[in-house]
Amino acid sequence: MLTIGYHTLQDRDNVDDIENSGPIKCTTKAAWLGHGYYFWDYNMHWAHNFGKSRYGESYMIFEAEIALNQETYDLYGNVRHKMEFKELWDELKENGYFEIGEEITVPKLIEYLKRYIGFSYSSIRAADTPDRESRISYGGKRDEYLILNERVQICLITKKNLSLQSFRVIYPEF
Amino acid sequence: MNTPLLQKLREHLSSISKEQFRKEWTDIESLGLEGPNYEEFIQALSTSVKVTDIQILNVKSLFNLELVNVQAGESSFATAA
Numbered sequence: 001m002l003t004i005g006y007h008t009l010q011d012r013d014n015v016d017d018i019e020n021s022g023p024i025k026c027t028t029k030a031a032w033l034g035h036g037y038y039f040w041d042y043n044m045h046w047a048h049n050f051g052k053s054r055y056g057e058s059y060m061i062f063e064a065e066i067a068l069n070q071e072t073y074d075l076y077g078n079v080r081h082k083m084e085f086k087e088l089w090d091e092l093k094e095n096g097y098f099e100i101g102e103e104i105t106v107p108k109l110i111e112y113l114k115r116y117i118g119f120s121y122s123s124i125r126a127a128d129t130p131d132r133e134s135r136i137s138y139g140g141k142r143d144e145y146l147i148l149n150e151r152v153q154i155c156l157i158t159k160k161n162l163s164l165q166s167f168r169v170i171y172p173e174f
Numbered sequence: 175m176n177t178p179l180l181q182k183l184r185e186h187l188s189s190i191s192k193e194q195f196r197k198e199w200t201d202i203e204s205l206g207l208e209g210p211n212y213e214e215f216i217q218a219l220s221t222s223v224k225v226t227d228i229q230i231l232n233v234k235s236l237f238n239l240e241l242v243n244v245q246a247g248e249s250s251f252a253t254a255a
Contacts, residue, residue, distance in 0.1 A: 029206040084177050091183055096199065097192040107207040116198050117182050 003041030005066040005154055006047035006170075011058045015169050018062065022164055023156075033124045033155035034110035037068060037162070041076075041125065041152035045146075061171040065163040066123070072161070073121040076152050083139070088113065113156070122160045127152040128134055 007023045018024070023037040031038075040047045044061065046089050051059030068074065090111055098104070113119040126152040134149030156162055187195070 029208045031207060034207070035205075038224050074206050084175060084180060087175050087180055088183055091187070095184070095187040097195045098199070102199075105207065108205075111205060111207065112198070113179070113183070113232065115201070117179070117186055119179070 001068045002065050003042050003068055003154075005041060005064055007037070007039050007062040007064070008047045008051045009060045009062070010055045011060045011172075015060060015170070015174065016058070019169060022159065022167055023062065023162070024063070025103075026057045031155075033126060033153070034107045034114065034157070036124070036155035036157045037159065039064070039154045039156065040129075041066075041154050043152070044150050044170075046151045047129065052170075060169055060173075062167055063170045064069065064167040065165075066156070067161040068123075068125065068154075069123040069161065071120075072154075074122045075120075075124065075126040076150070077125070085109075119157075124155045124157070125152065126155075133136055 009018060023039070025035065025037050027035045040050070044063075044086060047061045048138050051061060075085060090103060092109060092112070093104055096104075110119070110124065111113040129147045129150050138144045138146060190198075
């Protein structure tokens with residue numbers, strides 16, 4: 001399956017450089033799915049939302065086609081992957097030699113798998129649900145809702161599933 | 175559940191000493207990653223989110239990250255999301 005990903009960057013008058021070199025890899029402490037190239041999945045709204053919240057009006061958005069396939073560890077749409085991820089965390093917690101107070105966070109688990117176990121996937125997809133306006137009740141007396149506007153991100157560990165030919169700036173318009 | 179990835183993790187953990195594990199985990203800690211903890215993460219993945227949960231998530235939004243480019247060879251010309 002192909003999707004469109006949106007990559008938000010601070011505007012530093014370097015659009016040509018970015019278009020030529022491709023997306024920027026995040027290797028900072030903020031990399032919540034581990035090191036990689038971060039894209040918003042399909043919904044450009046979240047790319048703008050992030051850009052405005054971080055950079056005011058001084059941001060750029062690039063789009064590109066991204067393949068979601070058997071090389072994608074899909075913690076958004078694949079229940080098996082979600083179940084496996086929980087068991088991986090449980091296994092590490094139970095059988096690793098941790099000291100009191102140490103925390104196994106999501107990016108630490110992912111990086112551990114990548115560095116020491118052999119994580120064969122080339123991308124990871126996951127989401128959160130910040131938008132209360134885009135939910136529809138399932139009805140009945142239970143407070144259960146269908147969530148329709150999750151913020152979905154794709155972290156590309158490598159550029160293998162990214163179409164570099166399609167990578168281009170879409171905001172601002174030049 | 176027994177998947178190849180789980181099996182590899184189990185085999186690895188059972189084959190290394192405490193000292194080796196501490197060395198590996200110190201390497202991971204040195205990355206300084208500050209993502210959500212597992213409980214926050216699994217809450218965000220839930221497909222049966224209650225209103226109260228969503229309100230919490232508005233505060234603990236996982237994606238409000240500032241991603242600063244430090245990749246070698248691409249200079250420091252951008253922050254990314």
